[in-house]
Amino acid sequence: MSQSVDDRSIPYRPPGRGRRTFALLAGAPIIPLLIIGLFVLAAIFANFLTPYSPTQPNLALRLLPPFWVEGGQLAHPLGTDLLGRDMLTRIMYGARVSLTVAVAVILVAKTIGVVVGITAGYFGGWVDAALMRLADATLAFPGILFAIVLVVALGAGLWNVVLAISLLDWAGTSRVIRGEVLSLKNRDFVAQAKVAGCSPLRIMAVHLFPNIINTLIVLSTLQVGSVILAEASLSFLGAGVPAPAPAWGQMVSNGKAYLTTAWWLAFFPGMAIVLVVLAFNMLGDWLRDVLDPKMRQV
Amino acid sequence: MTRPILEVKDLRAHLMLRRGAVKAVDGVSFDLHSGETLGIVGESGSGKTMMGLSLLRLLPRPAGRIVGGSVIFDGEDLLAKSEREMRAYRGSRISMLLQDPMTSLNPVFRIGNQVAEPLTIHQKLAGRGLRDKVRELLRLVRIPAPEARMSDYPHQMSGGMRQRVVGAIGLACQPQVLIADEPTTALDVTIQSQYLRLLKEIQQETGVAIIFITHDLGVVARMCDRVAVMYAGRIVEIAPVRDLFNNPQHPYTVALLRSLPKLEERAEKLYAIGGQPPSLMNLPKGCAFTARCGLANARCREAYPPQIDIAQGHMARCWRTEEKAHV
Numbered sequence: 001m002s003q004s005v006d007d008r009s010i011p012y013r014p015p016g017r018g019r020r021t022f023a024l025l026a027g028a029p030i031i032p033l034l035i036i037g038l039f040v041l042a043a044i045f046a047n048f049l050t051p052y053s054p055t056q057p058n059l060a061l062r063l064l065p066p067f068w069v070e071g072g073q074l075a076h077p078l079g080t081d082l083l084g085r086d087m088l089t090r091i092m093y094g095a096r097v098s099l100t101v102a103v104a105v106i107l108v109a110k111t112i113g114v115v116v117g118i119t120a121g122y123f124g125g126w127v128d129a130a131l132m133r134l135a136d137a138t139l140a141f142p143g144i145l146f147a148i149v150l151v152v153a154l155g156a157g158l159w160n161v162v163l164a165i166s167l168l169d170w171a172g173t174s175r176v177i178r179g180e181v182l183s184l185k186n187r188d189f190v191a192q193a194k195v196a197g198c199s200p201l202r203i204m205a206v207h208l209f210p211n212i213i214n215t216l217i218v219l220s221t222l223q224v225g226s227v228i229l230a231e232a233s234l235s236f237l238g239a240g241v242p243a244p245a246p247a248w249g250q251m252v253s254n255g256k257a258y259l260t261t262a263w264w265l266a267f268f269p270g271m272a273i274v275l276v277v278l279a280f281n282m283l284g285d286w287l288r289d290v291l292d293p294k295m296r297q298v
Numbered sequence: 299m300t301r302p303i304l305e306v307k308d309l310r311a312h313l314m315l316r317r318g319a320v321k322a323v324d325g326v327s328f329d330l331h332s333g334e335t336l337g338i339v340g341e342s343g344s345g346k347t348m349m350g351l352s353l354l355r356l357l358p359r360p361a362g363r364i365v366g367g368s369v370i371f372d373g374e375d376l377l378a379k380s381e382r383e384m385r386a387y388r389g390s391r392i393s394m395l396l397q398d399p400m401t402s403l404n405p406v407f408r409i410g411n412q413v414a415e416p417l418t419i420h421q422k423l424a425g426r427g428l429r430d431k432v433r434e435l436l437r438l439v440r441i442p443a444p445e446a447r448m449s450d451y452p453h454q455m456s457g458g459m460r461q462r463v464v465g466a467i468g469l470a471c472q473p474q475v476l477i478a479d480e481p482t483t484a485l486d487v488t489i490q491s492q493y494l495r496l497l498k499e500i501q502q503e504t505g506v507a508i509i510f511i512t513h514d515l516g517v518v519a520r521m522c523d524r525v526a527v528m529y530a531g532r533i534v535e536i537a538p539v540r541d542l543f544n545n546p547q548h549p550y551t552v553a554l555l556r557s558l559p560k561l562e563e564r565a566e567k568l569y570a571i572g573g574q575p576p577s578l579m580n581l582p583k584g585c586a587f588t589a590r591c592g593l594a595n596a597r598c599r600e601a602y603p604p605q606i607d608i609a610q611g612h613m614a615r616c617w618r619t620e621e622k623a624h625v
Binding site: 124125187188189191192193195196197198199202207 | 393407468
């Protein structure tokens with residue numbers, strides 16, 4: 001019988017895992033990664049990197065300008081604040097607050113968002129209606145106001161800030177994920193999975209979830225920026241991490257009255273916020289391109 | 299004669315819409331034996347796909363509902379099973395090939411893992427045994443270099459290859475019944491021909507019974523042992539394939555066969571059945587084909603015709619056939 005299908009094996013060798021990973025990383029955006037890496041290192045090793053305490057006042061050294069300005073000292077390269085605390089030290093410890101909040105919020109909010117989104121999208125009907133009205137209600141609230149109310153009600157503190165921002169952020173994610181699932185669940189591969197005898201839980205976890213991971217990662221990295229901004233806004237408004245602890249937003253807030261006389265009080269923490277948010281957004285853009293399976297190296 | 303592997307009796311499946319119930323499957327009965335291929339033909343919207351889906355109890359939710367009848371598979375009524383019990387049948391003992399191979403594979407998984415899925419679910423295979431079985435299945439559906447292909451993603455394969463992979467998934471647990479819902483419509487003719495030959499070979503090797511849903515009468519003639527013609531949710535004629543082509547009884551079958559273009563006649567215009575199939579939401583009281591039938595009379599409009607046996611295994615539902623038989 002003549003089969004036109006060739007049974008001989010075609011010489012084909014996929015490139016090794018190591019080589020593929022290298023090719024992938026070679027295209028990574030160096031500058032954003034460098035910025036994020038620097039801030040992460042600073043946050044983790046703040047204790048070792050600076051001899052000063054972020055909270056101990058030293059009134060003898062108050063309001064020193066950055067070292068390149070007349071009157072500045074190299075010992076305090078970015079100057080000191082109203083109470084004589086080293087700015088660079090406070091920014092490094094501030095990174096700890098911002099990044100902890102960002103990571104924790106992303107973990108909590110995305111978990112809720114994904115579970116709600118996939119459930120609503122997959123089951124549809126009244127489950128969908130109920131969950132999405134809940135999301136709408138959350139989205140309809142003015143975000144920062146809601147967070148302030150929550151923090152005031154729960155008491156200020158790092159984890160309450162995390163909770164407040166998480167309770168705001170899940171809704172957006174769940175809407176996006178639900179939309180994605182709605183378009184995915186009518187695709188034939190879901191029907192194929194049903195035909196193969198998969199349970200709804202397995203279809204959601206094994207078939208749908210991997211298909212939304214790209215969206216999720218991109219959403220997450222892009223949202224790190226907005227979470228850091230939200231945390232900064234909360235501490236700027238005084239509803240964030242309480243006072244002696246260094247938080248960027250709170251530092252900007254304290255410095256704003258001295259913009260004309262001691263500009264570095266607000267400028268450097270503001271710069272830190274801008275740099276981190278920008279870096280995470282650029283990383284998110286790159287990840288989106290890389291994680292698209294259609295653009296993966298064949 | 300041995301007991302059929304699948305007996306469908308008076309199956310009714312409706313789609314409950316806000317505007318009313320669409321009677322997509324309205325009293326379908328047939329038997330299917332091991333190793334046999336039953337073709338289901340009919341035009342778009344005649345309920346072929348819905349019928350296939352309702353055998354697996356996978357009607358689109360929440361609208362689709364099976365409202366009556368029974369599906370006896372190997373002596374057990376599938377309609378009486380719980381959803382959990384039903385899952386144990388799907389993919390292991392009854393399987394289905396979907397219409398479009400281009401979309402029925404999950405884009406984010408490697409081919410090997412997708413073929414492995416029914417095996418992990420139903421046979422709890424893992425590790426080396428699973429890998430060997432997957433390779434064997436890919437070889438069964440004639441994928442060249444199965445070892446290398448297992449780590450491919452679907453987008454790295456051609457349409458014909460993907461359809462064969464879908465076939466491998468469907469056949470993974472050696473099902474006794476395979477429902478093939480127009481598995482070749484999305485493929486070009488040469489690939490289609492290869493694929494049909496492959497299905498036939500696999501059927502000879504494994505003895506699987508195939509329900510072949512299609513609107514291509516050429517494919518039916520080639521693939522099937524028996525053919526059921528569906529119209530407006532009902533089987534209007536069922537016969538061994540030779541009988542159906544040589545001696546069609548129902549006017550709809552006759553019209554279907556007439557609308558096949560023939561090579562020897564150069565017709566100016568191709569024959570087409572006039573009019574439209576009736577709305578499945580409010581079917582006429584009598585035969586559903588009356589509006590388009592040249593032979594229809596008052597009785598046809600009055601009552602739905604019963605099953606009339608023409609010959610061994612040949613049944614049609616038409617009053618006029620009965621008259622002819624009596625004459």
